[in-house]
Ligand SMILES: Nc1ncnc2c1ncn2[C@@H]1O[C@H](COP(=O)(O)OP(=O)(O)OP(=O)(O)O)[C@@H](O)[C@H]1O
C-alpha cells in the first residue's frame with residue numbers, strides 16, 4: 156500500500172529503529188566468500204540497502220574518529236571490534252538510508268555482536284544468508300582482490316579464517332537451531348551463486364524494471 160497524500164512515509168521520518176521497524180537479513184560467510192559481490196546483485200534486484208559492517212568500520216577509521224586507532228589495529232589483526240561501536244554505525248546507517256529493508260553483511264561476527272544487537276535494537280532477522288566456500292577458494296579470491304585492503308595478505312587472511320571458524324560459526328549454529336540459515340554453495344561462478352540467491356529471495360520480492 157502507498158503512503159496517503161499528506162502523510163509522511165515512516166521510512167523518511169524514522170528517528171529510532173522502533174519507528175522504522177526494519178526488515179533485516181544477515182549475510183555471513185568466510186572472508187572472500189562473495190558476500191559483498193552478491194549483496195550488490197541483491198540490491199539491484201530486490202531493493203534492499205546493503206550495509207557492510209566492515210565497510211562502515213573502515214569509513215569510521217578513516218573519519219578521524221576517536222575509535223580510529225582501535226578499529227585500525229583490530230582490522231589489521233582480523234579481530235572483531237566491540238559490538239557497541241559497530242552497532243552504533245549500523246543504527247545510524249539504517250536511520251539515514253531512507254529504506255526499511257537491509258542486508259547486514261559481515262555481522263554478527265561473534266556471540267557478543269549477536270547478543271548486543273538483539274539487546275540494543277530488538278531486531279530479529281528475517282533469515283541469515285550463509286555463503287559457504289572452501290578456504291582454498293576464499294584465499295585465492297582475496298589475494299587477487301586488489302582493492303588495497305591491508306587485511307588481504309596471507310598472514311591476516313589466515314587469522315580471519317580462524318576467527319570465522321572459532322566465532323562466526325557459533326552465530327550460524329545459533330540461527331540454524333532456529334531454522335533461519337539459508338546456506339548457499341558459494342564456490343561456484345558469481346552468476347550461478349546468484350541464481351541460488353534469487354531462489355531464496357523469490358520472484359514475488361523482485362523489483363519491477
Ligand atoms: N563466485 C565467485 N567466483 C569468483 N570470484 C568471486 C566470486 N564472488 C566474489 N568473487 C571475487 O572474490 C573477491 C572477494 O569477493 P567479496 O569482496 O564479495 O567477498 P566478501 O565475502 O565480501 O569478503 P570480505 O569478507 O573480505 O569482505 C572479489 O575480488 C570478487 O570479485
Ligand SMILES: Nc1ccn([C@@H]2O[C@H](COP(=O)(O)O)[C@@H](O)[C@H]2O)c(=O)n1
Nearest residue numbers: 208209229230233234235236261262264
Ligand atoms: N562485525 C564486524 C565486521 C567486521 N569487523 C572487522 O572488519 C574486518 C573486515 O571485515 P569484512 O567483512 O569487510 O571482511 C574484519 O576482519 C574485522 O576486523 C568487525 O570487527 N566486526
Ligand SMILES: [Mg+2]
Nearest residue numbers: 190191207209
Ligand atoms: Mg566484503
